[in-house]
Amino acid sequence: MTLRVLVPWQRLFDALQIPGIEPILWHINDDPEDAPEAEVLVTERPSNPELRSRVARIKGLRHVHLLSIGYEWVLEHLPQHATLTNSRGAVEDATAEHCLALILASLRELPKALEQQRKQRWERIWTSSLHGSTVLLLGAGGVGSAIAERLAPFKPAQVITVASKARTLDDGTVVHGISDVEQLLPLADIVIVALPHTSRTERLVNAEFLARLRDGALLVNIGRGPIVDTEALLQELDRGQLRAALDVTDPEPLPSGHPLWTAPNCLVTPHMAGDTGEFLKLVSELAIAQVRGIFVGKKPFNIVTDRN
Structure with missing residues (x-):
């Protein structure tokens, strides 16, 4: 046969x-x-x-x-x-690597530096850093674990992990349940979304979620586009309240002319984390x-x- x-x-x-x-x-x-x-x-x-x-x-x-x-x-x-x-x-290692690239490029203002390079303008840029930041990592699966492993050498102040259920991992890491997110958001300088798209996670990152973040916080979506409410994120970006780095979007592919392409403080890559x-x-x-x-x-x- x-x-x-x-x-x-x-x-x-x-x-x-x-x-x-x-x-x-x-x-x-x-x-x-x-x-x-x-x-x-x-x-x-x-x-x-x-x-x-x-x-x-x-x-x-x-x-x-x-x-x-x-x-x-x-x-x-x-x-x-x-x-x-x-x-x-x-897939996990490539995705985690791209996640770190998005974080570092955003925090260290690499798009702005590239713009200055093209204009041949030498002007120092003071930036934020992963070092000393509090990271809220949504996702404790294979990708989330690979991201957490790569965050450690950059010496963040702390990495707080959230998943669907609270538990303690074999290495002693305490994982918070998704119900704890509301109280954890104000602590975060960086929020990484590394969750699957399910009925429970769809639009998890909505207007109320984003409003609880401190001004200037960075949202990184390496999971799935529909987890983030695009319109709510655009409002925060347009007001200059937040920064974003997105490898996935909603809609996807992101059509020409969509406001996410030109939103302030927003870095977009075309779902290429594993490529x-x-x-x-x-x-x-x-x-x-x-x-x-x-x-x-x-x-x-x-x-x-x-x-x-």
Whole structure:
């Protein structure tokens, strides 16, 4: 029996040229036609939300492997009996690295320095710093943990971690429950959003949330765009009350002419946190191992069990 596998990249197609496996090059974003019949789909998250439903139209599909950690987009389109896995373990380091880059670029006013460079103007800029700041980190999963690990060498005054449930981690870190956020917000110089998008987190960062932050605080969203109320954030930015660094936005992709592009003290990157050569290598290795394991009858790893 041949295992038909849809893959989005040539390197995966080449690596799966194995007797008994038939790789089929098909990209959920780029191919004009729906996918041919296949048992396994290896896919990125489609940039256009309207293309997500293409998953549901794949005949014979019994397993989906995502080249990302986030999986919420695919749930409503997943066949009832299909299993779902993600790329946990390949994405966290690149995402955490980009998060730190956003923080440092924003705090140390690098966009302003670049503007001065282009004008050939030598003028010192006094800035804030990660050193000595209080960081409120929303998210204690793989990405949140990787971010916390990278924050430590910069000597913040403290890092306060928040997740859906209060608990103490193996290393002794106290994690606050989401219900504590309201009282913690006034303490924060920097708020990092590294949460998944769920019904509980949608618009968590709303007008009331933002109003509790001290003037000049920096909001960093490395999680999902809909967690932040864009209109509420724009109002705070326009008033000069807050700063923002966003790798994800709502809407996404951010359309030309959207006010976030030109909002004051706002740095935007195009959902590129995981887009590194090392990530590509690691995520490809995971996908190849997953498909080979399925072919020989092994239980898939990184199974997503939360499908409600």
